[in-house]
Amino acid sequence: MLKVESVNLLQVKDLHTSFHTLDGIARAVDGVSFEVGEGETVGLVGESGCGKSVTALSILRLVDAPGRIESGEILLRGRNLLTLPKKEMRAVRGGQISMIFQEPMTSLNPVFTIGDQVIEAVRLHQKLGVAEARQEAIEMLRKVGIPSPEQRIDSYPHQLSGGMKQRVMIAMALVCRPSLLIADEPTTALDVTIQAEILDLLAALQGELKMAVLLITHNLGIVAGMARRVVVMYAGKVAESAETADLFENPRHPYTMLLFKAVPRLDTPRLSRLEDIKGVVPNPKRWPAGCRFHPRCPYAIEKCSRQEPPLEEKRPNHWAACWVLK
Numbered sequence: 001m002l003k004v005e006s007v008n009l010l011q012v013k014d015l016h017t018s019f020h021t022l023d024g025i026a027r028a029v030d031g032v033s034f035e036v037g038e039g040e041t042v043g044l045v046g047e048s049g050c051g052k053s054v055t056a057l058s059i060l061r062l063v064d065a066p067g068r069i070e071s072g073e074i075l076l077r078g079r080n081l082l083t084l085p086k087k088e089m090r091a092v093r094g095g096q097i098s099m100i101f102q103e104p105m106t107s108l109n110p111v112f113t114i115g116d117q118v119i120e121a122v123r124l125h126q127k128l129g130v131a132e133a134r135q136e137a138i139e140m141l142r143k144v145g146i147p148s149p150e151q152r153i154d155s156y157p158h159q160l161s162g163g164m165k166q167r168v169m170i171a172m173a174l175v176c177r178p179s180l181l182i183a184d185e186p187t188t189a190l191d192v193t194i195q196a197e198i199l200d201l202l203a204a205l206q207g208e209l210k211m212a213v214l215l216i217t218h219n220l221g222i223v224a225g226m227a228r229r230v231v232v233m234y235a236g237k238v239a240e241s242a243e244t245a246d247l248f249e250n251p252r253h254p255y256t257m258l259l260f261k262a263v264p265r266l267d268t269p270r271l272s273r274l275e276d277i278k279g280v281v282p283n284p285k286r287w288p289a290g291c292r293f294h295p296r297c298p299y300a301i302e303k304c305s306r307q308e309p310p311l312e313e314k315r316p317n318h319w320a321a322c323w324v325l326k
Protein backbone atom coordinates (compact mmCIF):
# COMPACT_ATOMS: atom_id res chain seq x y z
CA MET A 1 0.00 0.00 0.00
CA LEU A 2 0.89 3.65 -0.13
CA LYS A 3 4.10 4.39 1.76
CA VAL A 4 4.34 7.56 3.79
CA GLU A 5 7.45 9.16 5.25
CA SER A 6 5.77 9.82 8.59
CA VAL A 7 5.20 7.03 11.12
CA ASN A 8 1.96 5.17 10.47
CA LEU A 9 -0.64 5.91 13.06
CA LEU A 10 -3.37 3.84 11.42
CA GLN A 11 -3.08 0.97 8.98
CA VAL A 12 -6.23 -0.52 7.53
CA LYS A 13 -5.38 -3.85 5.92
CA ASP A 14 -7.68 -5.76 3.59
CA LEU A 15 -10.81 -4.80 5.54
CA HIS A 16 -14.05 -6.60 4.67
CA THR A 17 -17.35 -5.49 6.22
CA SER A 18 -20.70 -6.91 5.09
CA PHE A 19 -24.38 -6.56 5.92
CA HIS A 20 -26.24 -9.86 6.09
CA THR A 21 -29.80 -9.01 5.06
CA LEU A 22 -32.80 -11.16 4.18
CA ASP A 23 -32.26 -10.66 0.47
CA GLY A 24 -28.51 -11.18 0.38
CA ILE A 25 -25.11 -10.11 1.63
CA ALA A 26 -24.08 -6.51 0.93
CA ARG A 27 -20.29 -6.45 0.71
CA ALA A 28 -20.11 -2.74 1.54
CA VAL A 29 -16.36 -2.71 2.26
CA ASP A 30 -14.62 -5.40 0.27
CA GLY A 31 -10.85 -5.47 0.70
CA VAL A 32 -9.89 -1.91 1.63
CA SER A 33 -6.33 -1.00 2.65
CA PHE A 34 -4.87 2.42 3.39
CA GLU A 35 -2.72 4.20 5.95
CA VAL A 36 -2.78 7.43 7.90
CA GLY A 37 0.49 8.86 9.22
CA GLU A 38 0.87 10.68 12.55
CA GLY A 39 -0.50 14.20 12.20
CA GLU A 40 -1.45 13.65 8.58
CA THR A 41 -4.74 14.54 6.84
CA VAL A 42 -5.98 11.87 4.47
CA GLY A 43 -9.07 12.44 2.34
CA LEU A 44 -11.44 9.52 1.74
CA VAL A 45 -13.62 10.30 -1.27
CA GLY A 46 -16.15 8.62 -3.53
CA GLU A 47 -19.80 8.73 -4.46
CA SER A 48 -22.64 7.96 -2.13
CA GLY A 49 -22.81 4.28 -1.21
CA CYS A 50 -19.19 3.41 -2.02
CA GLY A 51 -18.43 2.44 1.58
CA LYS A 52 -16.80 5.50 3.18
CA SER A 53 -18.92 5.62 6.34
CA VAL A 54 -18.88 1.85 6.78
CA THR A 55 -15.06 2.00 6.60
CA ALA A 56 -15.05 4.71 9.30
CA LEU A 57 -17.49 2.82 11.52
CA SER A 58 -15.41 -0.35 11.08
CA ILE A 59 -12.29 1.47 12.33
CA LEU A 60 -14.20 2.29 15.53
CA ARG A 61 -15.91 -1.13 15.62
CA LEU A 62 -19.29 0.58 15.58
CA VAL A 63 -20.86 -1.50 12.81
CA ASP A 64 -24.23 -2.75 14.08
CA ALA A 65 -26.10 -5.92 13.10
CA PRO A 66 -26.87 -6.99 10.42
CA GLY A 67 -23.41 -5.62 9.66
CA ARG A 68 -20.24 -7.41 10.62
CA ILE A 69 -16.53 -7.00 10.10
CA GLU A 70 -15.60 -10.21 8.32
CA SER A 71 -11.82 -9.97 8.11
CA GLY A 72 -8.82 -7.71 7.88
CA GLU A 73 -6.72 -5.76 10.34
CA ILE A 74 -7.02 -2.26 11.74
CA LEU A 75 -3.71 -1.38 13.34
CA LEU A 76 -3.44 1.66 15.57
CA ARG A 77 0.26 2.21 16.24
CA GLY A 78 0.68 -1.47 15.46
CA ARG A 79 -2.08 -2.76 17.78
CA ASN A 80 -4.93 -4.60 16.02
CA LEU A 81 -8.18 -2.95 17.11
CA LEU A 82 -10.25 -5.84 15.74
CA THR A 83 -8.92 -8.24 18.39
CA LEU A 84 -9.06 -5.88 21.38
CA PRO A 85 -11.39 -6.76 24.27
CA LYS A 86 -14.50 -4.55 24.27
CA LYS A 87 -13.37 -2.60 27.30
CA GLU A 88 -10.06 -1.64 25.72
CA MET A 89 -11.86 -0.75 22.50
CA ARG A 90 -14.12 1.62 24.44
CA ALA A 91 -11.02 3.34 25.76
CA VAL A 92 -9.65 3.75 22.23
CA ARG A 93 -12.98 5.14 21.03
CA GLY A 94 -13.18 8.68 22.20
CA GLY A 95 -9.65 8.33 23.60
CA GLN A 96 -7.11 7.91 20.82
CA ILE A 97 -9.73 8.07 18.06
CA SER A 98 -12.70 10.45 17.91
CA MET A 99 -15.32 10.80 15.25
CA ILE A 100 -17.56 13.57 14.04
CA PHE A 101 -20.55 11.81 12.55
CA GLN A 102 -22.23 12.46 9.24
CA GLU A 103 -25.47 13.62 10.89
CA PRO A 104 -24.28 16.00 13.63
CA MET A 105 -27.65 17.59 14.13
CA THR A 106 -29.01 14.33 15.45
CA SER A 107 -25.98 13.62 17.65
CA LEU A 108 -26.69 16.25 20.32
CA ASN A 109 -29.33 15.34 22.86
CA PRO A 110 -32.07 18.03 22.75
CA VAL A 111 -33.05 17.67 26.40
CA PHE A 112 -29.61 18.45 27.85
CA THR A 113 -27.68 21.71 27.69
CA ILE A 114 -24.51 22.03 25.65
CA GLY A 115 -22.66 22.23 28.95
CA ASP A 116 -24.14 18.96 30.26
CA GLN A 117 -22.97 17.21 27.12
CA VAL A 118 -19.48 18.70 26.80
CA ILE A 119 -18.85 18.36 30.56
CA GLU A 120 -19.84 14.69 30.37
CA ALA A 121 -17.35 14.21 27.52
CA VAL A 122 -14.64 15.95 29.56
CA ARG A 123 -15.31 13.81 32.64
CA LEU A 124 -15.21 10.62 30.58
CA HIS A 125 -11.57 11.33 29.86
CA GLN A 126 -10.24 13.31 32.77
CA LYS A 127 -10.79 12.80 36.45
CA LEU A 128 -12.01 16.32 37.18
CA GLY A 129 -14.55 17.71 39.64
CA VAL A 130 -17.70 19.32 38.24
CA ALA A 131 -16.41 22.90 38.51
CA GLU A 132 -13.07 22.06 36.88
CA ALA A 133 -14.76 20.03 34.14
CA ARG A 134 -17.08 22.98 33.46
CA GLN A 135 -14.07 25.27 33.14
CA GLU A 136 -12.37 22.83 30.77
CA ALA A 137 -15.58 22.61 28.71
CA ILE A 138 -15.75 26.41 28.50
CA GLU A 139 -12.13 26.51 27.30
CA MET A 140 -12.85 23.88 24.66
CA LEU A 141 -15.95 25.78 23.47
CA ARG A 142 -13.78 28.91 23.22
CA LYS A 143 -11.18 26.99 21.22
CA VAL A 144 -13.80 25.97 18.66
CA GLY A 145 -14.95 29.55 18.26
CA ILE A 146 -18.17 29.67 20.31
CA PRO A 147 -18.61 33.30 21.33
CA SER A 148 -19.18 33.99 25.06
CA PRO A 149 -18.83 30.32 25.98
CA GLU A 150 -19.45 31.11 29.67
CA GLN A 151 -23.04 31.98 28.73
CA ARG A 152 -23.52 29.64 25.76
CA ILE A 153 -22.61 26.60 27.82
CA ASP A 154 -26.07 26.74 29.43
CA SER A 155 -27.92 26.83 26.08
CA TYR A 156 -29.88 23.93 24.72
CA PRO A 157 -28.99 22.60 21.25
CA HIS A 158 -32.11 24.13 19.63
CA GLN A 159 -30.93 27.58 20.72
CA LEU A 160 -27.80 27.29 18.56
CA SER A 161 -27.39 27.65 14.78
CA GLY A 162 -26.29 24.66 12.67
CA GLY A 163 -22.72 25.97 12.51
CA MET A 164 -22.57 26.46 16.28
CA LYS A 165 -23.93 22.97 16.87
CA GLN A 166 -21.23 21.58 14.60
CA ARG A 167 -18.61 23.48 16.63
CA VAL A 168 -19.99 21.90 19.81
CA MET A 169 -19.70 18.46 18.18
CA ILE A 170 -16.08 19.22 17.30
CA ALA A 171 -15.42 20.35 20.88
CA MET A 172 -16.85 17.06 22.20
CA ALA A 173 -14.71 15.07 19.76
CA LEU A 174 -11.56 16.90 20.79
CA VAL A 175 -11.80 16.98 24.59
CA CYS A 176 -9.87 13.71 24.74
CA ARG A 177 -7.08 15.14 22.52
CA PRO A 178 -7.34 12.25 20.05
CA SER A 179 -4.43 11.14 17.88
CA LEU A 180 -6.90 10.58 15.05
CA LEU A 181 -10.08 12.46 14.25
CA ILE A 182 -12.43 10.86 11.75
CA ALA A 183 -14.59 13.59 10.24
CA ASP A 184 -17.41 12.07 8.17
CA GLU A 185 -18.84 14.79 5.90
CA PRO A 186 -18.37 17.35 8.67
CA THR A 187 -19.83 20.25 6.71
CA THR A 188 -22.42 19.01 4.21
CA ALA A 189 -25.37 19.99 6.39
CA LEU A 190 -24.12 23.59 6.63
CA ASP A 191 -24.35 26.58 4.31
CA VAL A 192 -21.36 27.66 2.24
CA THR A 193 -19.74 30.34 4.39
CA ILE A 194 -20.19 28.28 7.52
CA GLN A 195 -18.69 25.24 5.75
CA ALA A 196 -15.54 27.22 4.98
CA GLU A 197 -15.31 28.47 8.58
CA ILE A 198 -15.65 24.96 10.01
CA LEU A 199 -12.98 23.61 7.63
CA ASP A 200 -10.61 26.45 8.60
CA LEU A 201 -11.31 25.67 12.25
CA LEU A 202 -10.54 21.95 11.75
CA ALA A 203 -7.28 22.79 9.96
CA ALA A 204 -6.22 25.17 12.77
CA LEU A 205 -7.09 22.69 15.52
CA GLN A 206 -5.30 19.90 13.71
CA GLY A 207 -2.08 21.93 13.72
CA GLU A 208 -2.52 22.94 17.34
CA LEU A 209 -3.39 19.49 18.66
CA LYS A 210 -1.06 17.67 16.22
CA MET A 211 -3.70 15.11 15.39
CA ALA A 212 -4.23 13.14 12.21
CA VAL A 213 -7.52 13.59 10.36
CA LEU A 214 -9.36 11.13 8.14
CA LEU A 215 -11.57 13.50 6.20
CA ILE A 216 -14.51 11.80 4.49
CA THR A 217 -16.24 13.80 1.80
CA HIS A 218 -17.82 13.75 -1.64
CA ASN A 219 -16.14 17.02 -2.36
CA LEU A 220 -12.75 16.88 -4.05
CA GLY A 221 -12.53 20.66 -3.67
CA ILE A 222 -12.49 20.27 0.12
CA VAL A 223 -9.90 17.51 -0.12
CA ALA A 224 -7.65 19.64 -2.34
CA GLY A 225 -7.51 22.33 0.32
CA MET A 226 -6.97 20.10 3.33
CA ALA A 227 -5.58 16.65 2.61
CA ARG A 228 -1.98 15.62 1.98
CA ARG A 229 -3.08 12.34 0.49
CA VAL A 230 -6.32 11.05 -0.99
CA VAL A 231 -7.89 7.60 -1.08
CA VAL A 232 -10.58 7.26 -3.75
CA MET A 233 -13.12 4.51 -3.08
CA TYR A 234 -15.44 2.92 -5.58
CA ALA A 235 -17.88 0.08 -4.92
CA GLY A 236 -16.32 -1.01 -1.62
CA LYS A 237 -12.73 -0.94 -2.87
CA VAL A 238 -9.86 1.50 -3.24
CA ALA A 239 -9.75 2.64 -6.86
CA GLU A 240 -6.80 5.02 -6.48
CA SER A 241 -4.60 6.45 -3.78
CA ALA A 242 -1.90 9.12 -4.08
CA GLU A 243 -0.53 12.36 -2.72
CA THR A 244 -3.10 15.06 -3.33
CA ALA A 245 -1.16 17.17 -5.87
CA ASP A 246 -0.13 14.06 -7.82
CA LEU A 247 -3.71 12.78 -7.87
CA PHE A 248 -5.04 16.08 -9.16
CA GLU A 249 -2.33 16.52 -11.80
CA ASN A 250 -2.15 12.97 -13.02
CA PRO A 251 -5.08 10.74 -12.06
CA ARG A 252 -4.50 7.10 -13.04
CA HIS A 253 -8.06 5.81 -12.68
CA PRO A 254 -10.97 6.76 -14.98
CA TYR A 255 -13.29 7.02 -11.96
CA THR A 256 -11.07 9.66 -10.37
CA MET A 257 -11.00 11.55 -13.67
CA LEU A 258 -14.78 11.57 -13.79
CA LEU A 259 -14.94 12.69 -10.15
CA PHE A 260 -12.74 15.67 -11.07
CA LYS A 261 -15.06 16.63 -13.89
CA ALA A 262 -17.89 16.49 -11.40
CA VAL A 263 -16.14 18.43 -8.61
CA PRO A 264 -18.97 20.11 -6.75
CA ARG A 265 -18.28 23.73 -5.96
CA LEU A 266 -18.94 24.68 -2.37
CA ASP A 267 -22.01 26.57 -3.52
CA THR A 268 -23.66 23.79 -5.52
CA PRO A 269 -26.10 21.52 -3.76
CA ARG A 270 -24.66 18.28 -2.41
CA LEU A 271 -24.12 15.68 -5.10
CA SER A 272 -25.65 17.76 -7.87
CA ARG A 273 -22.57 17.51 -10.12
CA LEU A 274 -21.66 14.01 -9.04
CA GLU A 275 -24.87 12.89 -10.66
CA ASP A 276 -23.24 13.92 -13.96
CA ILE A 277 -21.21 10.71 -13.85
CA LYS A 278 -23.23 8.35 -16.02
CA GLY A 279 -24.96 5.49 -14.25
CA VAL A 280 -25.10 4.73 -10.55
CA VAL A 281 -22.95 2.97 -7.97
CA PRO A 282 -23.93 -0.69 -8.32
CA ASN A 283 -25.77 -2.63 -5.62
CA PRO A 284 -23.29 -4.06 -3.07
CA LYS A 285 -25.27 -7.30 -3.03
CA ARG A 286 -24.41 -7.79 -6.70
CA TRP A 287 -21.12 -6.14 -7.57
CA PRO A 288 -20.32 -6.38 -11.29
CA ALA A 289 -17.74 -9.02 -12.28
CA GLY A 290 -14.26 -7.93 -13.31
CA CYS A 291 -13.58 -4.24 -12.68
CA ARG A 292 -16.58 -2.97 -10.72
CA PHE A 293 -16.44 0.29 -12.64
CA HIS A 294 -16.63 -1.33 -16.07
CA PRO A 295 -20.37 -0.74 -16.73
CA ARG A 296 -19.78 3.03 -16.38
CA CYS A 297 -16.22 3.33 -17.66
CA PRO A 298 -15.52 5.12 -20.95
CA TYR A 299 -12.10 3.37 -21.22
CA ALA A 300 -13.32 -0.19 -20.65
CA ILE A 301 -11.89 -2.99 -22.78
CA GLU A 302 -13.13 -6.56 -23.02
CA LYS A 303 -10.84 -7.82 -20.23
CA CYS A 304 -12.36 -5.31 -17.76
CA SER A 305 -15.64 -7.20 -17.52
CA ARG A 306 -13.85 -10.51 -16.81
CA GLN A 307 -10.87 -9.83 -14.56
CA GLU A 308 -10.56 -7.63 -11.55
CA PRO A 309 -7.61 -5.20 -11.83
CA PRO A 310 -5.21 -5.29 -8.83
CA LEU A 311 -4.26 -2.11 -6.98
CA GLU A 312 -0.81 -1.43 -8.48
CA GLU A 313 1.87 1.15 -7.81
CA LYS A 314 1.72 2.97 -11.14
CA ARG A 315 4.54 5.25 -10.06
CA PRO A 316 6.16 5.92 -6.67
CA ASN A 317 3.50 6.36 -4.00
CA HIS A 318 0.70 6.44 -6.57
CA TRP A 319 -1.55 3.40 -6.62
CA ALA A 320 -4.46 2.63 -8.92
CA ALA A 321 -6.56 -0.38 -9.94
CA CYS A 322 -6.98 -0.18 -13.72
CA TRP A 323 -6.01 -2.43 -16.63
CA VAL A 324 -5.88 0.37 -19.18
CA LEU A 325 -4.27 3.44 -17.60
CA LYS A 326 -0.58 2.92 -16.86
Ligand SMILES: Nc1ncnc2c1ncn2[C@@H]1O[C@H](COP(=O)(O)OP(=O)(O)OP(=O)(O)O)[C@@H](O)[C@H]1O
Pocket (backbone or CB within 6 Å): 019, 021, 026, 028, 046, 047, 048, 049, 050, 051, 052, 053, 054, 055, 065, 066, 067, 102, 218, 284
Ligand atom coordinates in the same frame (compact mmCIF):
# COMPACT_ATOMS: atom_id res chain seq x y z
N1 LIG B 1 -27.38 -1.13 8.12
C1 LIG B 1 -27.18 -1.44 6.85
N2 LIG B 1 -27.82 -2.48 6.27
C2 LIG B 1 -27.62 -2.81 4.98
N3 LIG B 1 -26.77 -2.16 4.15
C3 LIG B 1 -26.10 -1.12 4.66
C4 LIG B 1 -26.26 -0.69 6.03
N4 LIG B 1 -25.46 0.40 6.25
C5 LIG B 1 -24.82 0.63 5.06
N5 LIG B 1 -25.21 -0.27 4.13
C6 LIG B 1 -24.76 -0.32 2.73
O1 LIG B 1 -23.38 -0.20 2.66
C7 LIG B 1 -23.01 0.53 1.51
C8 LIG B 1 -22.01 1.58 1.87
O2 LIG B 1 -22.63 2.56 2.67
P1 LIG B 1 -21.86 3.80 3.27
O3 LIG B 1 -22.79 4.42 4.25
O4 LIG B 1 -20.53 3.39 3.76
O5 LIG B 1 -21.68 4.75 2.01
P2 LIG B 1 -20.96 6.16 1.94
O6 LIG B 1 -19.83 6.02 0.98
O7 LIG B 1 -20.65 6.65 3.30
O8 LIG B 1 -22.11 7.04 1.26
P3 LIG B 1 -22.57 8.56 1.57
O9 LIG B 1 -21.63 9.37 0.77
O10 LIG B 1 -23.97 8.60 1.05
O11 LIG B 1 -22.48 8.80 3.03
C9 LIG B 1 -24.28 1.09 0.91
O12 LIG B 1 -24.64 0.34 -0.21
C10 LIG B 1 -25.29 0.90 2.01
O13 LIG B 1 -26.56 0.64 1.47
Ligand code: SF4
Pocket (backbone or CB within 6 Å): 253, 254, 255, 291, 292, 293, 294, 295, 297, 298, 299, 300, 301, 304, 309, 321, 322, 323, 324, 325
Ligand atom coordinates in the same frame (compact mmCIF):
# COMPACT_ATOMS: atom_id res chain seq x y z
S1 SF4 C 1 -9.97 -1.55 -15.46
FE1 SF4 C 1 -11.15 -1.12 -17.27
S2 SF4 C 1 -13.23 -0.68 -16.57
FE2 SF4 C 1 -11.86 -0.56 -14.79
S3 SF4 C 1 -11.35 1.57 -14.67
FE3 SF4 C 1 -9.73 0.63 -15.89
S4 SF4 C 1 -10.42 0.84 -18.00
FE4 SF4 C 1 -12.18 1.28 -16.71
Ligand SMILES: [Mg+2]
Pocket (backbone or CB within 6 Å): 052, 053, 054, 102, 184
Ligand atom coordinates in the same frame (compact mmCIF):
# COMPACT_ATOMS: atom_id res chain seq x y z
MG1 LIG D 1 -21.37 8.17 4.45
